[in-house]
Amino acid sequence: MTDISRRKLIIGGLAATAGISALGVAARIAQKYGLVPPDHGGIYGLGETLTYASQRLLTRHSLAREFSRSQISNPPFANEMAPLSEGYKRLQAGGFADWRLTVDGMVARPASFSLHQLKSFPSRSQITHLACEEGWSYIAEWIGVPLSHVLDAVGVQPQARYVAYFSIDPDWWDSVDMADALHPQTFLAYGMNGNELPVGNGGPLRMRIPRQLGYKSVKFITHLTVTDSMKGFGKGLGSMEPEGGYAWYAGI
Numbered sequence: 001m002t003d004i005s006r007r008k009l010i011i012g013g014l015a016a017t018a019g020i021s022a023l024g025v026a027a028r029i030a031q032k033y034g035l036v037p038p039d040h041g042g043i044y045g046l047g048e049t050l051t052y053a054s055q056r057l058l059t060r061h062s063l064a065r066e067f068s069r070s071q072i073s074n075p076p077f078a079n080e081m082a083p084l085s086e087g088y089k090r091l092q093a094g095g096f097a098d099w100r101l102t103v104d105g106m107v108a109r110p111a112s113f114s115l116h117q118l119k120s121f122p123s124r125s126q127i128t129h130l131a132c133e134e135g136w137s138y139i140a141e142w143i144g145v146p147l148s149h150v151l152d153a154v155g156v157q158p159q160a161r162y163v164a165y166f167s168i169d170p171d172w173w174d175s176v177d178m179a180d181a182l183h184p185q186t187f188l189a190y191g192m193n194g195n196e197l198p199v200g201n202g203g204p205l206r207m208r209i210p211r212q213l214g215y216k217s218v219k220f221i222t223h224l225t226v227t228d229s230m231k232g233f234g235k236g237l238g239s240m241e242p243e244g245g246y247a248w249y250a251g252i
């Protein structure tokens, strides 16, 4: 099922059972609790708000399923990608020694971390499922540093609401709310199945968010910005995904 038709079904189903006026009430409750996603405008905006608000109220702290080593997919699936940029290839030729993750925005101590520094932070692993909206998926062991650890290191200001993340590939950027940014399974991943993270899977550094669809797990991450509003980024919809018709919140 495509994303759009799934969304229509959710809206249709809710409208049929709850009635349109109850939908309006739900949208007002979402507004009151600050549970309106950045892509709330447009035809499917009400559906986006309801999906996001109900998931946040019901499943905010739940964990994505973890698997055993014997369930790891072999080989892991690498999705097709646009060709890598010259800038990327230069860093790759240098063994990624000059790769940096810069962190700025609403933080007490803006910073720039090398891979070596990120790897010196507490390392965690998880065996989780990466699900593409196009239907395929695979299970892998992801090794990295929890995003929450990096955010603690820079000191997030209390007004912060989102963490936006950017790839060296300028077409790819996204954001998550603080609930997902601080979620224990949200990693900046640099390893996979006991090895370095392969280039095809986003090496040397990718976002890994198992609570959401694969497209939120952006590859080749070089920059994080902590913010209280997504208005100043792209078309203000929270990521480049809603600009192409996909949901900003892609919880699974």
Ligand SMILES: Nc1nc2c(c(=O)[nH]1)N[C@H]1C(S)=C(S)[C@@H](COP(=O)(O)O)O[C@H]1N2
Binding pocket: 077, 078, 079, 080, 081, 082, 130, 131, 132, 133, 167, 169, 172, 200, 201, 202, 213, 214, 215, 216, 217, 218, 219, 220
């Ligand atoms: N920079 C970048 N990140 C990306 C993509 C991409 O094309 N470029 N594809 C996304 C999509 S749609 C999915 S489903 C996953 C695929 O991850 P995989 O190649 O490890 O299977 O990466 C996501 N991150």
Ligand SMILES: [Mo]
Binding pocket: 079, 131, 132, 133, 134, 214, 215
């Ligand atoms: Mo995808």
